[in-house]
Amino acid sequence: MNAAPARSSSNRITVLPYEGQGPGARQAGSTAGVEMTPEKFNVLMERLCKEGPAAATSMAYAKLMLTVMTKYQANITETQRLGLATPLSLNTTFLRKSLQAALRHLAP
Helix, strand or coil: CEEEEEECCCCCEEEEEEECCCCCCEECCCCCCEEECHHHHHHHHHHHHHHCHHHCCCHHHHHHHHHHHHHCHHHCCHHHHHHHHHHHHCCCCCCHHHHHHHHHHCCC
């Protein structure tokens, strides 16, 4: 099962499970979510940046990064954005241009 992020009223990020793929995917149980603190989100971003060079040809990594940058754009700090630049520049999938555009969209 995959997860889709949602905003909570606090300083936390809530990740909700969803069923299916693509634009027509339905959210399953919108009340059952996992909240992620800013500290955990920072750890997630550090891990994604670290794994990026090794995943330069991975479609799964490219899709994950595109989702994270789109859904969590308000939570990504300038430091995290700068950290994403190198791993995303190494990406060789057909999503490379989309990843670069999403990264530019994060610019302050």
